[in-house]
Amino acid sequence: MKLTRNLCASTAIVALGAAAFAQPVAAQETATSAFELPPVVSTASRLSAGLNSSSVTIIDKEQINRHPGKSLPDILAAEAGLIVRDTFGNGNETATVDIRGFGEQAGQNVLVLIDGRRINDLDLGGVQFGLVPRANIQSIEVLRGSAAAVLYGEGGVGGAINIITQGGEKTQGVSATGTIGSYGYRRAQSIFQWGGKPAHIALSADTTETDGYRHNNGLTRHIYSATVSVDQDRSDYRLSATYSTKENGLPGNRLVNTATGLNLVQSNPRGAQTPQSKAEERRFRIEAGVQTKLNDSLDLVLDGSYRRRTVSSDFVGGFGTTLDDRSIATTSFTPRVIYNGEAGGHAVNLISGVDVSYSTADVQQRSPFVTSDQDGKLTTIAVYGQGDVAVTDALTIDAGVRGIYSRADVRSPQNLAARSKDNEFNVAANLGAAYDVTDEVKLFARAGRAVRLATIDERTGTRRAGAPTFAIISFDLKNQTSWDFEVGTEVGFGPVDARVSAFQINVENQIAFTPDTITTFGFNTNLDDTRRRGVEAEAVAELGFGFEVKPRVAYTEAVFTKGQFDGNKVPLVPEWTGGLGIDWTGDNVWASANWRYVDSQRMINDQQAIFPEIPSYDLLDISIGGTLGMVSLKGEVRNVLDEDYFATAAASDTNANVFGAFPLPGRAAYLEASVAF
Template sequence: MHQKLIIIALFGAITLPTVSFAETASLDEVVVTATRFATTSENTAVNVTVITAADIEKSAAKTLPSLLAQHVGIQVRSTDGTPDLAVDMRGFGMTGNQNTLVLLDGQPLNDIELTSIHWSAIPLDSIERIEIVNGSGAVLYGGGASGGTIHIVTKHPGKGVHGIASVGAGSYGAKEWQLALSGSGERLGMRITASGLDTANYRANNNVTQNNLEADIRGDVGQGDAFVKFGADNQTIRYPGNRSVNPNTGVNQLLTDPRGTATPLDYGTRNGVHVSLGTAQQFEFGEFAGELSYRDTKRTAYFAAFGGAYLDTALNLLSFTPRIKVPYQLGGAANELTVGMDLSNWNYDSSRSSAPANMGTPTTKILAGQSDRALYLQNVNQLGADTKLTLGARSQRVSYQARDAVNPAAYASANQVRTANAYELGLRHNLNQTLAVFGRIGRSFRIATVDEIFAQYGGPFFDSKVTMLEPQTSQDSELGLDYKSAKDKIRATLYQMNLNNEIHYNALTFTNMNLSPTRRYGLELEGTHAYSDSVEVGAAYSYTVAKFSNGTYGGINVSGNNIPLVPRQRLALSTALKLTEKTSLSGSAMYVGQQHFDNDQANTFGQKMPAYTTVDMKLTHREGAWQLAAAVNNLFNRQYYTYAVSSTFTPGVYNAYPMQGRNFSLNASYQF
């Protein structure tokens, strides 16, 4: 009761359905996600939410996923205690990562394996803004955007020479630092950002050490600019494993030992590098832009249980993304046509054995490659002064090969060539200066990852097997209202998604497979209200339904059942108070409703993952060039978990992954 009273007192002034600090940007903010060229938000029919660098600075969120979770329609979950939480847009559950497309300066960060986005490799101080588009992005960017697109745009070199240095410390022995330097001359500029983190984390055997570097060198060339961007990161992590609950034996480690570890020997490492060469040029006919990019990642992981498993994986991506935007007049109406190509090649090499010492003769060696050749176009038509029509289409040819070099059996190798298509039709009409109505219909797709087509023990002799899956497709539609005034921004959206061949791990049959049709629909409400220059509030409410339309798996009819790991209701509240000219207080509260356990596609487990509420606060004070910040996360020390998996065989038994309890952090930064 005491917790509820404090939450009500903190957020009681909120009277509008809103989202976060992100919605308070100016009406003519620059965005690129909607067209792949820099434009203003008012010049596109797609609804884009922008989180600015100032929003990131004042937010109490410690990680990028926690910040994103304050936005409508985004759920996060963790199974390893790292800052790299899985992100799920519009209710895809365990495959949320694979249905949420994440871009860094226009280049995809999603891999062709089942791994989370490496959010912690992006220094927070290198981010200029984050653009979020719910349920859209497949036409311009390709597969994996059924839930939506998150585009992280890094800062460009600024005028003159300046920088910022910061250090921080917090609970669980956390230590972090960040250094950013920026400078430019008449025609050439450079920005470089480095950061590091070391923390023991909440759980035993969960230490994380992370170091990052991002750099941007750009100069005036021709009728535009050219740039070189590069970055590197490395991470070492210990995996704590699950906490077990078994009412039949009286075991409940969530209560007796939530911080303990079940896997004291498990660990992982990651080393990544990326580089992009690009240019943007202005010609008489319009604009040209393009990037040549390379990304290389090396990962290792060791899991000691069941005889041990050691993975040594190398992955690289080479891509070329040229495009043009041409303005023209047709029938007296202004149009902008974007035409582009996305050409990419993936290479994947993963050796697996029982221990690092045995990697000279691995038990499995997966070699895979994926080649993508895509052509897309998008036309934005100005129909009169108040209406915009967007029409776009994409055709992508995907060539996929995978084999186990150790297993000579024919079923351990497979090839596939498919053409995946996407389209989108969007309309936005301004009813008056403050109120607009918008609608969209479209089709998106997703290609299976290597981990989804490869089964290490799926063969007839308990050996490896490769089974190609069909591309997942989704028919999408949405309708909404958008209200903007000097103090308010409110958006309401109704959406529906009908999926065929959804790619999913089926715990009833222990296989990855193409599901029978599934369906998702929901309501999203978001916005902000500025009471004054000193008081701003926001909230985001999501009502999400995800169901199996029909199908029988493992002898169980799942028609009409709820898809696991999709909470029906979510509510995020936020507030920013300017206490004095130098001091500000910000806070956020998050409520996540009940959801079915992973593995419970049959919806027969008899209980659900419990709902939870968390509250974060941050106090910031600026004195000259110095800024001091104190934050507390999970203020009421709520015991909760964002992921749990039920037993397939024993009623009432499940494993969960506890999240951090109440924790504190202090940070000091100096601008020069």
């Protein structure tokens, strides 16, 4: 079934005392025992050990190239249950992707990885999806639910997004791509490749400039990357490095005051609340790895990486200028052993490894009211094992466990009493099963536990201690834990493949900002218990004559289940989302259209449910392209219906009549041309 291939089911899994381990192996053969498991996927993935009992979507290179969207978040927004929130819409690809309803905290509850290595940082700075040029991406894995927590570590509560750049064809040549579009959008990309096997070199450069939809919304970004790979008889070696720079304006929100009638969202949506605010960012990442085949069934993988991000932001507002300078660095080492074989006549896929990570954060903040410096260190050491076994020709059992030791040390020279020095041990786990009722119908079920650690920004909170001074309260936050459960089915009849799954996530000590009361500034804290539950459904149907349709719908209920907000909705989580994709393929020409709907939702800070909701919206995007010899052309129109909308808004925590929204672009057109030599 095609959807079974594209929506591989997954869950994490443990080797119960087995002295064997599993993980993807390039070109690994299918198991030859009586009960076979799915073949291994990519060397940059950890999804080979247990793809049967939860929901995974794999977006292949063809889908990525054709999608009517210029950023990865645009592409991810077309998947069932994924909600993308962009603040400024200027193509900076720092939008937040939410999986299964975590709202404002989605960025800390969804892991983002490049070739299996996490790129979430120690602060709330967000993920830069544009770090990987779109042309370099081979596929994207979207893993829903806490199976991600066993596979990839803390923070994978709602799920994980793994961007795969390895495993593509190693060719020689040069390609160049240019894009122009609305709001002064300009982009140039080039890729140089030389060699093949046993040695290959790939160099790429990517430059983007745009004026942006709003005033003070411009962006200039440069990304440079280099990869060297050597493939020998039994060992593969890889070294890669990426350096990027970004400069962008920070236009702020558009204020609405229901008491005075002020509504800048309607009267001046493209204006700037902070026309002089700006930010500069530098990122560097280097990775090295080797994969060695110890025997026909056993592989050893040794991976290490270092990344550093420096940001300087100037926020110029009515109360003066606030400066925020920060430097975040992370070093990681992730060795693992992989086994794909059999035990007792049953096919077995197993993986076991150790993930070691050390992060440092240096934050300096200056404003007319406060001087605040924070130094943070986070060390995590995790040992994990997971696997699946074909019990019969129809039944597969998955299980997995990860033990996580974390040591967090956060302090501020301005408030020595607020120092937090925590040592904790937590466990993430998964257990699941998949049963093939017939060749066309599969049932699956799983349960799991996940963990999320606090960021350095979340460990610092402010409360009004008497105007105009602010004081740090405390750096102490409990680690967040959750249990989730999922059941579902995959079916395939003729040209139609479909998947339906239902889930529930119970969260304890969720880390979030609370407005406290409407007359005082809020602070970061552990919330009372919350619950997410919902249903996701999607299908793929081939209609003939080159047409394919992809309908999807998701319902998500996210509510507080204890405390002062008991029964209220979690902010920034729409109940209903859905859409429809239509693709057509001809001879050297293609066309795609994607429609998506997002329901109304509570604003940030509106746990009390006293502000108006963010209105629902629906968007239509279309694209058409083709290839003639060495030249490829693509045209796309975003927001074809010119919808006026915003996806993010924040309620004031001091005035019940005031909120700020972030309007997003109307209709926009783009033209892209590529040539390959």
